[in-house]
Amino acid sequence: MMTIELSRRARLGLAAATLALVAGATGYGIATLIHPGDMPAAAEGGRKVLYWYDPMVPSQHFDKPGKSPFMDMQLVPKYADEAGGEAGIRIDPARAQNLGIRVVAAERGTLSSALTATGTIDFNQRDVAIVQARSGGFVSRVYARAPGDVIGAGAPLADLLVPEWAGAQSEYLAVRRTGDAAMISAARQRLTLLGMPAGTIAAVERGGRPHNIVTLSAPSGGVIKTLGVRAGMTVAAGQTLAEVNGLGTVWLNAAVPERMAGQLRPGQTASATLTAYPGERFAGRIAAILPSVEAESRTLTVRIELANRGGRLRPGMFANVDFGGSERTGLLVPTEAVIRTGRRTLVMLALSNGRYQPAEVRIGNESDGQSEVLAGLSEGEKVVASGQFLLDSEASLSGMEARPIGGMAPASALTRLYETSGRIEKIDANGVTLAHGPVPALQWPAMTMTFRLGDPALARGFKAGDRVRFGFDQPPQGPTLRSMTREAGQ
The missing domain is CATH 2.40.50.100 (RNA polymerase II/Efflux pump adaptor protein, barrel-sandwich hybrid domain)
Incomplete structure (x- = not known):
């Protein structure tokens, strides 16, 4: 009887030890996955969330969902699989719809090269x-x-x-x-x-x-x-x-956009229509193109001399001016899709699988809401016509380079970029040592390692102990930092 009892106790002890071991292992796994130093991450539909942010202020990161403190809208998640992978940033289709993103294809069409402007009748100061x-x-x-x-x-x-x-x-x-x-x-x-x-x-x-x-x-x-x-x-x-002041001839001073200046010459013919005389055209010639440009409106004044038979054209009358021209075909995109930064001109390409990438283009004439693309796009490529500024902000935040004019993107744009967060352990001439969280795209666990600096300026202003969010790629020389920003609250 005692032997049976001892055997039962032994079995119970063995079971208890097994449960403790399993529990310990499970606890260790949970502790490893939810390390207190890692960026908060939640699973949504099987996708890992790195942080939440307001699309209007993408540089500010939050560790949980909720309402944006900047705008009357909900924060949106940044997923781990959006940090790297294929070229471009990835936007969930539902989010793209909420952001009002509209995509159109670059197509060949007819663009009128006729130049039109508005102006007012004035006295001929030479008479x-x-x-x-x-x-x-x-x-x-x-x-x-x-x-x-x-x-x-x-x-x-x-x-x-x-x-x-x-x-x-x-x-x-x-x-x-x-x-x-x-x-x-x-x-x-x-x-x-x-x-x-x-x-x-x-x-x-x-x-x-x-x-x-x-x-x-x-x-x-x-x-x-x-x-x-x-x-x-x-x-x-x-x-x-x-x-x-004589009234035999009058001047029509037309305000012409600065970009049209190179297409006009003194002596060129022009015709005007006035609301006072519907259906009637008044022919004239460009007498002069004034040398100064209005700083606020970025227009220059083109002076057209018109015959004033019977004194019907009175100073102060409003007129529409047509400088003539012919139609021609070209690759067209909506003018609203063009982003002018002052240094270059961009469009936001819509790639496959909900991905977007900026591309540099050269723009020609504009007419009726359409812009002629001289270089940087091919027929059939899709561009974002609305919501592109939010995407451009997201691309800039991710350190993504625009596709240049002339074909292929630079190697840094085609190289897969990975992102995670961590704490700076050391900064020296060899690079930055970071204790970072997992990198799911590479199947890396949390670890401490040294990254080369793609640009020495990336480390300026940082010190050991700072918590950062960083992006890196893996060229043959080894993991290399391409971007690094301080986390919110630092």
Whole structure:
């Protein structure tokens, strides 16, 4: 009986030891997977989450899901399988839909090279007549004129009484009675030098009496822009009394985008349409392209001279201008898909399996919301037409290089990039030693190892003990750091 009891106790002890061993091993495995120093990771549909972030502020990382502190939206996860693998960043289709990403294909189409712009009618500043007093005197009469009046050539503006003319004319009449031709010529020349019009001198000769009142008239027809003469006022010799702007031709000042400047030349034909005269076109030619560019609107002024028959074109009228041109075929993408950084021009390529990659392009003309791609894209390649700025921000954060113009991407863009997080143990000339978490794409467990520096500048500002998120690749020389950022809360 005692033997049976001892045997039963032995079996129970053995079972207990086995359970303890299994539990210990399981605990060790759990402790290894959930190391307190690792970045928080959760499984969603079998995919490992590295961190959560706001797509509008992708540089800020969070260790759990929730609402973004920056925007009225939920944080989105960054999965481990998005850190490396095939070229490009990977975006889950559901997230792509939430971000409003729209994809279109680069296709050949017809692009109109006709240039259009808007402008306003202005006076022709080359057709201006100035009315001045040739001699000092007094205004004895005005003819009810006002600025803005349209007058014809020879229209009277004011009568001017010139006292000094009376004495000179009397002397001239006296000399004429002497019959001395030389003296008569000299006296007549004096009248001319005093600013007396030839018509006034002729009237003195015909009438035989002085004419010291002169009528100031418009030398050409047009609109009175300024009028500085009033009854009874005193005027001095050379004083400007009126300014008349002709209306036979007008200027159309068109605001042309800076990128069109190279396609226009003085003398080139242009046509204008005005809302005041629907269905009617007014033909003209480019008279000048002004040398300065408006800093705010980045436009230059193109001056077009138009004939103004009947004075129908009035300064201040709004006009649409067509500079002509012809249609041609080219590779087209929506203009909204183009990202201009100031240093280069990019589009965001939509690759297979929900992946996206920036590509550098060279853009030509633009028309009707379409841009001509001169280089950097092939027909049929798909580009992102909306939401591309968020993807470009994500690509920049991941250290991804854009595909250059001319074909293949650089080796660093094609090399598989891996990401994880860890703690800096040491920084020296040989590289950075990191105690990092697992790298599922390489089936690496958590470990401490040294990484070469792809660029010595990557280590600037970091010190031992900093927790970082880093990206690396595996060239023949060994694991090499390509990006490193401080984790949130550091």
